[in-house]
Amino acid sequence: MKRILVSIKRVVDYNVRIRVKPDGTGVITDGVKMSVNPFDEIALEEALRIKEKGLAEEVVAVSIGPADCQQQLRTALAMGADRAVHVQTDAIIEPGTAARLMHKLAEREQVMLAIVGKQAIDDDCNQTGQMLAALWGRPQATFASKVEINGDQALVTREVDAGLETLEIDLPAVITADLRLNEPRYVKLPDIMKAKKKPLETIDPAALGVTPVERLKAVKFDPPAQRSKGVMVKDVQELVTALRGKGLV
Amino acid sequence: MSKILIVAEHAGGKLNPVIAKCVHCATGIAGAEIHLAVFAADAAAVAAQAAQIAGVTKVVTVTHAVHANPLAATVAPQLAELAQGYSHIFGPSTTFGKDLMPRVAALLDAPQASDIMAAESATRFKRPIYAGNAIITVEVEAGTRVVATVRTASFEAAGAAASPAPIEAVSLSAALPTHTRFVSVTSARSDRPDLQTAKKVVSGGRALASTDNFKILYSLADKMGAAVGASRAAVDAGYAANDMQVGQTGKIIAPDIYLACGISGAIQHLTGIKDARTIVAINKDPEAPIFEVADYGLVGDLFQVVPEFEKLISSDS
Ligand SMILES: Cc1cc2nc3c(=O)[nH]c(=O)nc-3n(C[C@H](O)[C@H](O)[C@H](O)COP(=O)(O)OP(=O)(O)OC[C@H]3O[C@@H](n4cnc5c(N)ncnc54)[C@H](O)[C@@H]3O)c2cc1C
Numbered sequence A: 001m002k003r004i005l006v007s008i009k010r011v012v013d014y015n016v017r018i019r020v021k022p023d024g025t026g027v028i029t030d031g032v033k034m035s036v037n038p039f040d041e042i043a044l045e046e047a048l049r050i051k052e053k054g055l056a057e058e059v060v061a062v063s064i065g066p067a068d069c070q071q072q073l074r075t076a077l078a079m080g081a082d083r084a085v086h087v088q089t090d091a092i093i094e095p096g097t098a099a100r101l102m103h104k105l106a107e108r109e110q111v112m113l114a115i116v117g118k119q120a121i122d123d124d125c126n127q128t129g130q131m132l133a134a135l136w137g138r139p140q141a142t143f144a145s146k147v148e149i150n151g152d153q154a155l156v157t158r159e160v161d162a163g164l165e166t167l168e169i170d171l172p173a174v175i176t177a178d179l180r181l182n183e184p185r186y187v188k189l190p191d192i193m194k195a196k197k198k199p200l201e202t203i204d205p206a207a208l209g210v211t212p213v214e215r216l217k218a219v220k221f222d223p224p225a226q227r228s229k230g231v232m233v234k235d236v237q238e239l240v241t242a243l244r245g246k247g248l249v
Numbered sequence B: 001m002s003k004i005l006i007v008a009e010h011a012g013g014k015l016n017p018v019i020a021k022c023v024h025c026a027t028g029i030a031g032a033e034i035h036l037a038v039f040a041a042d043a044a045a046v047a048a049q050a051a052q053i054a055g056v057t058k059v060v061t062v063t064h065a066v067h068a069n070p071l072a073a074t075v076a077p078q079l080a081e082l083a084q085g086y087s088h089i090f091g092p093s094t095t096f097g098k099d100l101m102p103r104v105a106a107l108l109d110a111p112q113a114s115d116i117m118a119a120e121s122a123t124r125f126k127r128p129i130y131a132g133n134a135i136i137t138v139e140v141e142a143g144t145r146v147v148a149t150v151r152t153a154s155f156e157a158a159g160a161a162a163s164p165a166p167i168e169a170v171s172l173s174a175a176l177p178t179h180t181r182f183v184s185v186t187s188a189r190s191d192r193p194d195l196q197t198a199k200k201v202v203s204g205g206r207a208l209a210s211t212d213n214f215k216i217l218y219s220l221a222d223k224m225g226a227a228v229g230a231s232r233a234a235v236d237a238g239y240a241a242n243d244m245q246v247g248q249t250g251k252i253i254a255p256d257i258y259l260a261c262g263i264s265g266a267i268q269h270l271t272g273i274k275d276a277r278t279i280v281a282i283n284k285d286p287e288a289p290i291f292e293v294a295d296y297g298l299v300g301d302l303f304q305v306v307p308e309f310e311k312l313i314s315s316d317s
């Protein structure tokens, strides 16, 4: 069966303004809104579109983390994923561990494609997809803004510093989703009901032969340096005079 | 002792200027020996530029026809092989570095620290998380090989060397995969300064409302000798090219002056401009969050303010 694996990370919602705990031991996450990582919604949307074009038969969503991740997997199922795998663990999951787990799942499920968000908006690592591709020994097309599946190859347009780059890759492969790949669909109420009946498998990392390791240990958290509030000028002339004074224009 | 290998990104025969910033970052590790690696179809010109950076003690070149367009899939196995003799492998936080370095880290079974703002020692690094709303200090066990990408906006460029470092060509045995093939790259070329390294940047948001309206920013930028940037909303709407996006998922920049026109100042945007020396904001909404970080704020309609600003800076006095 032609299958696509999509990763769904549970993260603090992008609208939440995160604050560092006063004692520097972490950030305040109590009671804040949690969501599917925005890039993962885009990844899932792309997988669903590929399936709807008849180029894949099944979309499997995976999330790694504590019990609460099932909320985000239910959202993924409501969006249209066929089934979900929850790798349940309370351990700290670095990108290296996430990639090792996803590699095992990619092999277990014999997937044609793994679509991963380009970046998790909590740790901002931007590593997991590339690491998965390396461990799997398969191509990677990161920061994708357009994907075209042609048989056992794909043509992927990537957002790079210079502009847009196009790569041709052999499948199976890893694609990481950038913001402009698509606009994810909204979940409708009946879909949420239907999603409750879709299969959600829970396993622990050991079942996939992986032990989570923490190699970059958090020592402390600091708030970012604050910029001091500047001045409001009343008109363009005043602005130009001020900037001239500093030699900026 | 630490030995640091930095990937010397280049294009069109020119070393990317951010590499000198990566070298500066590496000098944070006391007593480290710093080498640069050039992967190219013809490495001579780039290697010569790399050898001129103060602090670099050797430039290693890896020449292969496939590196005419260096791809993560083909550079990674060679870099991983070369990395055996090093304790740290650094690359810039450009799209090239972000694509390549994790692939290398996985091949080496090494942890990666992304977007480092400081290498405080061989084992301790600072990096932003949550779109820059928190800075985390992370530590690896002594003796762990570390891969990192460098948030170049956090560093000044290293200076010029008194005498150039030696250049050494190496040949490697790693097999290069053929499963990933370069097809093309298209860029909206312009004669304006490069956004990532420009001293002056004029930037526009959703308020510009069309591609055509962006011309008022191009005109001002040309007068100032500035690069032009954009918010995500402006890029998504098609008013500006994707490579102009500034922010969490676009370019992180540190110009002397950043002129934000019709940009509200979402956290994802602000994280890209935090290191600008002077931020100027023009917005018709006095409550816009951009004013909280602006050194100079002007409440007004950008379609009046920008042309008037251009006229005033063009006149002498
Ligand atoms: C995962 C993720 C990543 C993101 N990454 C980025 C990123 O890298 N970069 C980025 O920029 N955004 C990013 N965003 C989007 C970000 O949250 C904002 O939506 C975006 O920055 C808004 O762009 P804007 O300020 O142009 O538009 P708006 O927020 O719509 O602001 C437009 C502003 O223009 C002002 N205005 C309107 N008309 C005029 C006029 N005539 N004269 C003067 N002012 C006027 C308005 O008062 C308003 O403040 C990201 C979002 C997510 C979820």
Ligand SMILES: Nc1ncnc2c1ncn2[C@@H]1O[C@H](COP(=O)(O)O)[C@@H](O)[C@H]1O
Pocket (backbone or CB within 6 Å): A007, A008, A009, A010, A037, A039, A040, A062, A063, A064, A065, A093, A095, A098, A116, A117, A118, A119, A120, A121, A123, A124, A125, A126, A127, A128, A129
């Ligand atoms: N714990 C996790 N569960 C599910 N997906 C993950 C997890 N960690 C990382 N990912 C995936 O990897 C992408 C990149 O994450 P990162 O490398 O942490 O920036 C995310 O967008 C997710 O798709």
